[in-house]
Amino acid sequence: xxxSRPQEIAELQxxxxxxxxxxxxxxxxxxxxxxELERPLLLEGDAGVGKTExxxxxxxxxxxxxxxxxCYEGLDAHSAMYEWNYQRQLLAIKLxxxxxxxxxxxxxxxxxxxxxxxxLLKRPLLEAxxxxxxxxxxxxxxxxxxxxxxxxLLELLSDFQITIPELGTVRARSRPFxxxxxxxxxxLSDALRRRCLYQYIxxxxxxxxxxxxxxxxxxxxxxxxxxxxxxxxAVRRMELQKKPGIAETLDWTAALLRLGISTLDMGGAERIxxxxxxxxxxxxDRNAFPREVVAxxxxxx
Amino acid sequence: MAAxxxxxxxxxxxxxxxxxxxxxxxAGGDTVQVLQAAERTGIxxxxxxxxxxxxxxxxxxxxxxxxxxLFDAWFLPANRWQRPEPRETTGDGAQSDAHPGxxxxxxxGGEDDVRPRRAASREEVLESADFSAxxxxxxxxxxxxxxxxxxxxxxxxxxxxxxxxxxxxxxxxPGTIRRSVASGGTPFELRWRTPRRERxxxxxxxxxxxxxxxxxxxxxxxxxxxxxxxxxVHSFIFHTHVTAxxxxxxxxxxxxxxxxxxLLAQGxxxxxxxxxxxxxxxxxxxxxxxxxxxxxxxxxxxYDTGDPQQLSRELAQLRRQARxxxxxxxxxxxxxYAPTCQGMQAALPHLDLLAPGCDLAxxxxxxxxxxxxxx
Numbered sequence: 001x002x003x004s005r006p007q008e009i010a011e012l013q014x015x016x017x018x019x020x021x022x023x024x025x026x027x028x029x030x031x032x033x034x035x036e037l038e039r040p041l042l043l044e045g046d047a048g049v050g051k052t053e054x055x056x057x058x059x060x061x062x063x064x065x066x067x068x069x070x071c072y073e074g075l076d077a078h079s080a081m082y083e084w085n086y087q088r089q090l091l092a093i094k095l096x097x098x099x100x101x102x103x104x105x106x107x108x109x110x111x112x113x114x115x116x117x118x119x120l121l122k123r124p125l126l127e128a129x130x131x132x133x134x135x136x137x138x139x140x141x142x143x144x145x146x147x148x149x150x151x152x153l154l155e156l157l158s159d160f161q162i163t164i165p166e167l168g169t170v171r172a173r174s175r176p177f178x179x180x181x182x183x184x185x186x187x188l189s190d191a192l193r194r195r196c197l198y199q200y201i202x203x204x205x206x207x208x209x210x211x212x213x214x215x216x217x218x219x220x221x222x223x224x225x226x227x228x229x230x231x232x233x234a235v236r237r238m239e240l241q242k243k244p245g246i247a248e249t250l251d252w253t254a255a256l257l258r259l260g261i262s263t264l265d266m267g268g269a270e271r272i273x274x275x276x277x278x279x280x281x282x283x284x285d286r287n288a289f290p291r292e293v294v295a296x297x298x299x300x301x
Numbered sequence: 302m303a304a305x306x307x308x309x310x311x312x313x314x315x316x317x318x319x320x321x322x323x324x325x326x327x328a329g330g331d332t333v334q335v336l337q338a339a340e341r342t343g344i345x346x347x348x349x350x351x352x353x354x355x356x357x358x359x360x361x362x363x364x365x366x367x368x369x370x371l372f373d374a375w376f377l378p379a380n381r382w383q384r385p386e387p388r389e390t391t392g393d394g395a396q397s398d399a400h401p402g403x404x405x406x407x408x409x410g411g412e413d414d415v416r417p418r419r420a421a422s423r424e425e426v427l428e429s430a431d432f433s434a435x436x437x438x439x440x441x442x443x444x445x446x447x448x449x450x451x452x453x454x455x456x457x458x459x460x461x462x463x464x465x466x467x468x469x470x471x472x473x474x475p476g477t478i479r480r481s482v483a484s485g486g487t488p489f490e491l492r493w494r495t496p497r498r499e500r501x502x503x504x505x506x507x508x509x510x511x512x513x514x515x516x517x518x519x520x521x522x523x524x525x526x527x528x529x530x531x532x533x534v535h536s537f538i539f540h541t542h543v544t545a546x547x548x549x550x551x552x553x554x555x556x557x558x559x560x561x562x563x564l565l566a567q568g569x570x571x572x573x574x575x576x577x578x579x580x581x582x583x584x585x586x587x588x589x590x591x592x593x594x595x596x597x598x599x600x601x602x603x604y605d606t607g608d609p610q611q612l613s614r615e616l617a618q619l620r621r622q623a624r625x626x627x628x629x630x631x632x633x634x635x636x637x638y639a640p641t642c643q644g645m646q647a648a649l650p651h652l653d654l655l656a657p658g659c660d661l662a663x664x665x666x667x668x669x670x671x672x673x674x675x676x
C-alpha cells in the first residue's frame with residue numbers, strides 16, 4: 001500500500017492538471033489525506049495565490065458541485081445555514097383561512113405542512129450536507145466572519161449535522177469535502193485549526209508560474225510567457241504594498257496579447273507601462289515603476 | 302520485522318511531543334491522528350510522510366515554515382540533517398531510518414538536537430532584561446485588576462453608545478412575519494433589524510527600548526487586559542524590529558506568557574529605530590491588519606536613533622490606511638516637556654493625536670474617545 005502512495009500523489013497531480021490546476025506534490029498529499037481522514041482543509045496565504053482555485057479544481061476532478069459560502073462581516077448563522085420562506089408561509093396561512101371547506105383534521109395536517117421542507121430555503125451549509133453526492137464546500141475568507149460564526153461552523157464540521165427546531169436534525173447523507181480559506185486578517189481560533197488539515201500557499205516559483213501561464217494563456221508564445229513570468233517574479237521581489245498574484249499575471253498576459261506585444265524589451269517600455277495597470281493595483285506601487293525601472297526590468301527578462 | 306514496526310511507531314508517536322516542545326500548538330489527540338495518517342501513507346517514502354504530517358500538524362504560517370527543519374531534526378540521523386540542502390541529501394535517509402540500526406542512530410541525533418537548543422534559549426533569557434515586573438511584584442496583581450476594570454469599562458461604553466445610536470431603524474421582514482404566525486398572520490409585533498456590528502480594531506505598537514523600560518511593562522499589561530476584554534486587539538513590540546506578541550500575551554497561563562515573551566524579546570531594552578520598525582510593520586503586518594476602522598496606537602517616547610525621514614514616511618503611509626493614528630508618549634506629562642526630539646518632530650505632522658500616557662488617568666482620557674470614533 002505504501003509503495004503506491006507516491007503513485008497516488010502523481011495521479012492526483014495529473015488529475016488536477018487535467019482540470020487546470022497545477023499542484024505541488026505536498027498539496028496533493030494533503031488533499032489525499034483530506035479525503036481519507038474526512039477532515040476540512042484550511043488554506044492560508046496572501047491574496048491571489050490560488051486558494052479558491054483549489055476548491056474549484058477539487059470539484060472538477062470529483063465531478064461534484066461546488067457550493068460556496070463567501071464570508072463577510074456580520075454573516076449570521078441563518079444566512080449561512082437555512083431560512084424559512086416566510087412570504088410563502090404567510091401566503092399559505094392566508095389561503096388556509098379562506099379555505100372554509102377544510103375540516104379540523106385537515107387543518108392539523110396543513111399546519112404541519114407549513115414547516116416542511118417545501119418552505120425551507122437552503123443556504124450553502126445546509127445544501128452542502130443534504131445532497132446525495134458529496135459536494136465540495138468552499139468557505140471563503142473565513143477570517144472576515146466573526147468569532148461567533150466560527151463557533152457555529154465548528155459544530156457543523158465535527159458532526160456534519162444541522163438542527164432545525166421545527167423540522168428535526170438533518171444529518172449529512174455524504175460528507176462534503178470542506179475547503180476553508182483565510183487571508184489572515186484575523187487570528188482564527190485554535191479549535192478550528194485543530195480540526196483542519198493545514199496548507200500555507202506561497203506565491204508560485206518561476207517554474208510553477210510558467211506552467212500556469214502556459215496552461216491558462218495558450219495564446220502567448222513560449223518566449224513571451226517566460227519573459228512575463230520572470231518580470232512578475234522580479235516585481236514580487238520589490239517592496240510593494242500589494243504584490244501581484246497569479247490572477248494579475250494572467251490578466252497582464254492577456255493585456256499584452258491584446259495589444260499585440262510579442263516580446264518584452266527595452267524599447268517597449270512605453271507599451272509595458274500602458275498595460276501595467278493590470279499588474280500594479282495601488283497608486284504608491286505605481287509610483288515605484290517609473291519608465292527607467294520598467295525598462296531595466298524588461299531588459300533583464 | 303514486528304520489532305522494527307513498533308520502533309518506527311514509537312518514533313512517530315513521540316514526534317508531536319517534540320513539536321510541542323518547540324512551540325507548536327499540538328493537542329493530545331494528535332498522536333492518534335499521526336499514526337492513522339502514517340498507516341495510510343506508509344513510512345518508507347520520506348517526502349510523502351513529510352508532506353502528510355506537515356498538513357496534519359501545522360496550524361499556522363510560522364509553524365509551516367519551521368516544520369521542515371524540525372522534521373529533519375527528528376527523523377534523520379544527526380550527521381545528515383544539518384547539511385545545507387537537506388532535501389537533496391535525504392533521498393536515502395528514510396530507508397536508513399526504517400532500519401533498526403539507522404533508527405537508533407537517528408534517535409540519539411534527535412535528542413542531542415533538542416538539548417543544545419534549550420540551553421541556547423536559556424542563555425537568551427539571561428541576556429534579555431529582567432521581566433520580573435510582569436508577575437512578581439506585590440502590587441502587580443492590583444495593577445492587573447485595575448487594567449481589567451478599565452478595559453471592561455471601555456467595553457461598556459461601546460455597548461452603551463451602540464444602543465444609543467440606533468437611529469433609522471429598519472424593519473426585519475422575515476422576523477416580523479415569523480412572529481405574526483402566532484397571531485394568525487396579522488403583524489401585531491414588529492421586529493427591527495439590529496444594525497450590523499462592525500468590528501473596530503486596535504493595533505498597539507509598544508516601544509520596548511531601553512529608554513522606555515519603566516513604561517513598557519505597564520503598556521504590555523494594558524495590551525493584555527485590552528485583548529482579554531475587546532475582540533480585536535493586536536499588539537506588537539518594537540525596538541530595532543517589530544515582533545507580534547498578541548499570541549504570547551493571550552496565553553492564559555501568565556508564567557508561560559512570560560516565557561514566550563522572553564523568547565520573543567531578543568534585543569529587549571536595547572536601542573530604538575522607530576522608522577525601521579514601522580517600515581517592517583507596514584511591510585509585513587499592515588496589509589492584512591490595518592483597515593478603515595483601525596486605530597493605530599504608538600506607545601513610545603520618540604527617542605529614535607534611526608532616520609527621522611523614514612519615520613515620517615512610514616507614519617504617513619500608516620496614516621493613510623488607518624482611521625486614527627495616535628501617539629501616546631509617557632513623557633509628555635512631565636512639566637516643561639516639549640516634543641522637540643528628532644523622532645517626535647518627524648512624527649508630529651502625521652498624528653491625529655499626541656497624548657500623555659504615564660498613568661492610567663491619562664489613558665482614561667484618551668482611549669474611550671478613540672474607540673468611539675471607530676464606529
